[in-house]
Amino acid sequence: MKGMTLSALLGLFITGLFFAAAILAPWIAPYGMSEIVGDIWEPSSADFWLGTDNLGRDLLTRMIYGGRNTIFVASAATAVSFCLGSILGFTAAVYGGWVDQAMSRFNDLVMSIPTLIFALVVLSVMPVTLPILILVMGLLDSTRVFRLSRAVAVDINVMDYVEAARLRGEGQRWVIFREILPNALSPLVAELGLRFIFAILFISTLSFLGLGIQPPAADWGGIVKENREGIVYGIPAALIPAVAIVTLSISVNLVADWALNRTTSLKGGRGA
Amino acid sequence: MPDNLLEIKNLRIEATVYAPGEKPRDVVIVDDVSLSLARGKVMGLIGESGAGKSTIGLSALSYGRGGIRLSGGEIRLNGKQIRGASPSVLRSLRGKEVTYVAQSAAAAFNPAKKLMEQVTEAALKHGVMSKDEAEKRAVELFRTLSLPDPENFGNRYPHQVSGGQLQRAMTAMALCPKPDLVIFDEPTTALDVTTQIDVLAAIKTAIAETGVAALYITHDLAVVAQVSDEIMVLRHGKMVEHGTVQQIIEAPREEYTQALISVRSIEHEQMQPTPAPLLKVDGVFARYGSMSKDVLSDVSVELHPGQTLALVGESGSGKSTMARVITGLLPPRQGEITFDGKPLPPALKQRSREELRELQMIYQMADVAMNPRQTVATIIGRPLEFYFGLRGRKRDERVQELLDAIELGKGFGDRYPAELSGGQKQRVCIARALAAKPKLIICDEVTSALDPLVADGILKLLLDLQKREGVAYLFITHDIATVRAIADSIAVMYQGRVQRYGPKDQVLSPPFDDYTDLLLSSVPEMELGWLEKVLAHRKMTSAGN
Numbered sequence: 001m002k003g004m005t006l007s008a009l010l011g012l013f014i015t016g017l018f019f020a021a022a023i024l025a026p027w028i029a030p031y032g033m034s035e036i037v038g039d040i041w042e043p044s045s046a047d048f049w050l051g052t053d054n055l056g057r058d059l060l061t062r063m064i065y066g067g068r069n070t071i072f073v074a075s076a077a078t079a080v081s082f083c084l085g086s087i088l089g090f091t092a093a094v095y096g097g098w099v100d101q102a103m104s105r106f107n108d109l110v111m112s113i114p115t116l117i118f119a120l121v122v123l124s125v126m127p128v129t130l131p132i133l134i135l136v137m138g139l140l141d142s143t144r145v146f147r148l149s150r151a152v153a154v155d156i157n158v159m160d161y162v163e164a165a166r167l168r169g170e171g172q173r174w175v176i177f178r179e180i181l182p183n184a185l186s187p188l189v190a191e192l193g194l195r196f197i198f199a200i201l202f203i204s205t206l207s208f209l210g211l212g213i214q215p216p217a218a219d220w221g222g223i224v225k226e227n228r229e230g231i232v233y234g235i236p237a238a239l240i241p242a243v244a245i246v247t248l249s250i251s252v253n254l255v256a257d258w259a260l261n262r263t264t265s266l267k268g269g270r271g272a
Numbered sequence: 273m274p275d276n277l278l279e280i281k282n283l284r285i286e287a288t289v290y291a292p293g294e295k296p297r298d299v300v301i302v303d304d305v306s307l308s309l310a311r312g313k314v315m316g317l318i319g320e321s322g323a324g325k326s327t328i329g330l331s332a333l334s335y336g337r338g339g340i341r342l343s344g345g346e347i348r349l350n351g352k353q354i355r356g357a358s359p360s361v362l363r364s365l366r367g368k369e370v371t372y373v374a375q376s377a378a379a380a381f382n383p384a385k386k387l388m389e390q391v392t393e394a395a396l397k398h399g400v401m402s403k404d405e406a407e408k409r410a411v412e413l414f415r416t417l418s419l420p421d422p423e424n425f426g427n428r429y430p431h432q433v434s435g436g437q438l439q440r441a442m443t444a445m446a447l448c449p450k451p452d453l454v455i456f457d458e459p460t461t462a463l464d465v466t467t468q469i470d471v472l473a474a475i476k477t478a479i480a481e482t483g484v485a486a487l488y489i490t491h492d493l494a495v496v497a498q499v500s501d502e503i504m505v506l507r508h509g510k511m512v513e514h515g516t517v518q519q520i521i522e523a524p525r526e527e528y529t530q531a532l533i534s535v536r537s538i539e540h541e542q543m544q545p546t547p548a549p550l551l552k553v554d555g556v557f558a559r560y561g562s563m564s565k566d567v568l569s570d571v572s573v574e575l576h577p578g579q580t581l582a583l584v585g586e587s588g589s590g591k592s593t594m595a596r597v598i599t600g601l602l603p604p605r606q607g608e609i610t611f612d613g614k615p616l617p618p619a620l621k622q623r624s625r626e627e628l629r630e631l632q633m634i635y636q637m638a639d640v641a642m643n644p645r646q647t648v649a650t651i652i653g654r655p656l657e658f659y660f661g662l663r664g665r666k667r668d669e670r671v672q673e674l675l676d677a678i679e680l681g682k683g684f685g686d687r688y689p690a691e692l693s694g695g696q697k698q699r700v701c702i703a704r705a706l707a708a709k710p711k712l713i714i715c716d717e718v719t720s721a722l723d724p725l726v727a728d729g730i731l732k733l734l735l736d737l738q739k740r741e742g743v744a745y746l747f748i749t750h751d752i753a754t755v756r757a758i759a760d761s762i763a764v765m766y767q768g769r770v771q772r773y774g775p776k777d778q779v780l781s782p783p784f785d786d787y788t789d790l791l792l793s794s795v796p797e798m799e800l801g802w803l804e805k806v807l808a809h810r811k812m813t814s815a816g817n
Contacts, residue, residue, distance in 0.1 A: 160635045160637060161640065161641055161643045164635070164704075166620065167601075167620070168628060168654070168655060169628040169629075169658070179643055182643070183643065
């Protein structure tokens with residue numbers, strides 16, 4: 001961790017805080033997740049730091065459990081999209097020709113359908129369980145990753161060192177994982193930070209529309225949905241998840257930026 | 273009026289480097305360099321890469337590339353101190369009193385604008401002359417620079433003219449606003465020898481006719497000797513020697529200058545052909561994709577075990593295509609390649625691992641020929657693992673043996689390619705090729721990206737290894753001096769055909785065909801007045817002109 005900038009440290013600290021809260025939710029949350037502990041929409045007080053929600057549940061508790069669900073689904077979906085998207089993208093770039101054409105055009109086809117509408121259609125006919133949610137989000141997002149990794153790999157694929165590996169007789173697997181992947185890491189890491197935040201926004205949107213994480217389980221989009229009527233009466237409960245999302249996105253991207261710098265500088269040496 | 277046009281005193285140039293994993297630190301790029309240039313004189317700045325010659329050249333425009341600071345000393349142009357002058361002063365200076373000719377004309381022209389517009393731009397912007405006058409001057413300059421059809425040359429776009437013509441157009445651009453000083457930054461380095469000589473002659477005429485002063489930056493002493501009045505030799509940002517051309521060429525005082533002048537001192541005894549050639553290329557025709565013209569037509573050459581065959585020619589002559597055909601990257605359209613007595617399958621995919629092992633390749637650009645994320649040990653060790661199944665300690669021992677063979681000591685195995693110098697990188701590439709214990713190594717312009725002294729070391733190493741390991745080289749190059757040094761037989765290529773082929777002593781002795789004569793006579797020689805002598809007896813001009 002030597003040579004970390006102040007902004008990266010701050011980002012890492014806040015991101016760490018969010019993830020720790022998500023993992024340790026049952027131990028640090030002051031109340032039970034769906035326990036009704038007070039009146040409706042109470043203002044913040046010593047008992048309820050963020051106040052209570054539309055049913056009288058503690059909002060801090062809901063935020064912590066909600067963060068757990070949101071962050072887990074977003075991370076899992078991002079992992080799926082990156083594994084799938086980058087491997088397929090590299091494969092398309094390395095094989096080229098009609099394989100590349102078929103994969104790329106199919107990818108264009110999927111991308112031409114608006115993601116949200118696609119997801120809504122799929123989720124309205126499928127049972128909404130966590131694995132299905134993760135899979136749908138991951139598959140839809142992998143189209144973006146596919147495009148990026150294919151574009152990056154096409155450039156790397158024509159480098160002399162890849163040609164040298166081919167002349168040696170190396171198989172495609174070595175070329176993809178040992179020659180191309182390490183050199184495509186920088187743009188992929190930058191994209192990773194961005195995609196993770198998009199995944200959080202996406203799962204929140206789905207939950208807001210009622211097709212994401214189902215009540216009584218909490219999630220940030222769901223909290224906005226449950227408390228949106230309060231805004232009319234000046235109750236800020238619905239805005240708190242928004243603040244959480246903004247804070248998390250900024251801090252994740254601070255870390256991603258630093259990782260990007262670090263991986264780029266590796267090109268010029270071993271890094272810190 | 274001050275005596276000298278340009279007066280640089282105790283110039284110091286610094287930059288901050290951000291080495292990964294270390295604190296940013298300042299390095300001195302140019303240290304205590306002084307020079308003075310009188311009106312109408314040409315000074316050559318010469319040195320290896322990293323000597324600071326381009327940086328000094330640009331400082332005459334009071335310009336520092338990417339984070340470079342002109343941190344001390346004086347730069348006087350026409351008596352005015354221009355170091356640290358305000359941006360508006362510099363703007364009125366650049367493109368009017370001082371102009372610049374860059375190395376790569378192709379990258380320096382805007383591809384979307386016609387040449388005339390770009391050539392006259394600076395003159396119009398500074399209000400030196402009216403549009404009509406500027407265009408008239410440009411046409412005159414095109415004529416001076418012997419560009420074809422000077423009246424209409426300016427109506428073309430940059431991609432419609434050849435590299436040599438574009439470089440001359442850039443010279444016209446620099447001379448158009450009637451500057452006092454022109455900086456030529458390696459203007460002929462990217463060109464073929466046969467084209468270089470034309471551009472060189474054009475630049476020389478233009479300088480003489482316009483009476484402009486010039487700083488001529490290059491790493492090639494033979495080139496600079498043809499155009500300049502004085503020469504300054506630089507090394508590591510410091511001045512080594514300064515004198516008239518005659519003195520530097522004929523009586524260099526410093527050891528480093530003497531080394532520069534006497535490079536290419538390699539002795540190699542030519543070997544006689546053996547009865548069984550290792551590689552036999554027979555009547556090969558090849559073309560790329562759907563092109564309707566062959567890049568190679570009817571090429572036949574032979575290479576004998578443990579010997580060196582040099583393929584020589586200018587760019588576009590098909591010599592690199594030959595390498596692609598032999599390695600199987602581009603299967604030939606017609607013709608056969610025999611390797612070690614057996615026919616070689618035309619495509620890479622059809623070849624066995626053993627056939628791949630026996631034929632290795634070394635590239636021109638060592639920095640892109642090695643994966644930047646692999647250590648030297650991985651790079652050299654992979655072929656050992658792949659072809660011989662060596663692992664663990666055995667592999668490490670063999671890697672160290674190979675590192676010793678390329679004269680790099682211990683500790684290099686853990687380094688990344690970015691932590692090596694240009695010459696070391698090329699050595700690692702040689703070790704990677706050697707690791708496979710090949711019978712033939714194809715060397716594609718392996719020394720052309722290197723400084724002369726470093727290139728010399730690489731050639732010596734290759735010859736040593738040939739003696740020890742008995743490996744044969746197919747040596748692709750455009751540099752006749754290299755060929756003279758190491759080849760056993762030579763094939764001169766011109767527009768996809770073998771123009772002349774045979775043992776070295778025969779190919780390099782008269783009578784010559786016209787092209788070989790042009791090629792041989794175009795190689796700059798370290799001799800005053802060489803340029804005029806060559807131009808006087810030429811029979812044909814290059815295809816790239």
